[in-house]
Amino acid sequence: MPAVDAATLPLMRAVEQVTPAFSVCIAVRDRPELLVKSIRSVLAGTFSDFELIVVDDGSAVAVRDGLAAAGLLSDRRIRVVRQDPTGISAARNTALRVARGRVVTVLDSDDELAPDGLARLHEFVTRTGARWVYTDYEEIVGDSAKVIRLPSYPDSRRMLRSVLTRPRLPFKHSGMTIDRLLLKELGGYDEQMSIKVDVELVLRALSNGVHLQRLDEPIVRFHRHSGSISRRRVAGLLAWRKMIKKYSRPRIPGLALCIVTVRAVSEIGKWAVTAAGR
Secondary structure (H helix, E strand, C coil): CCCCCCCCHHHHHHHCCCCCCEEEEEEEECCCCHHHHHHHHHHHHCCCCCEEEEEEEEECCHHHHHHHHCCCCCCCCCEEECCCCHHHHHHHHHHHHHHCCCCCEEEECEEECCCHHHHHHHHHHHCCCCCEEEEEEEEEECEEEEEHHHHHCCCCHHHHHHHCCCCCCCCCCCCEEEHHHHHHCCCCCCCCCCCCCCHHHHHHHCCCCCCCCEEEEEEEECCHHHCCCCHHHHHHHHCCCCCCCCCCCCCCHHHHHHHHHHHHHHHHHHHHHHHHCC
């Protein structure tokens, strides 16, 4: 390591201790073109106090090479971490471990942030003191776009019930902005789950009394395509069964089974609609 003079050392320490307002975290495996679009949407935003952490979960072509070819690595706010393929939960936990921001904003690698997305989130968090924010989003299908308006809930108990029983999830994980220390207190993502990891995290937060607050503005542009639809239907249903058993805690005998049945019918119905549209 080269020698550092006494005058330079305090400056280096100050740089190391800089805490950005946001840590935008993207976990990705492959999808290089979509990832570049996602990153560019963050860099093009009107709010600049952020770091962008990209965890490369064993992509066939290293993410760093793709970003270098696109001319994106010159921005010092971008930090790339490469690891062996271990799954989405482990990749997101890696991002959480290296994040320095006061809050973490999750972004899927095939989504884009609105130009004023971080600015709106910053204003909302500053004004309300919210520690966990979910937002409306814009869904893009082919050449058409529509804003998806999500429900709000007065408390964690009602939202937990809605997550378990509502046919369409009442939140989108991409765009969620969470106090980094709170996320660490909850233990991060469950690495024992290979699917529905975002749902499990939200249910765990709600069961611990965390109030998720809604920002009623579309922060993320979600491109719906064949690759974004999970084909692991059986695994998904098994994951739902596990989560319902753990988090429903029904007082009425047999109610958990009813919830599982409702969820199974809902998931099968969504699969049938998707299959019919192909």
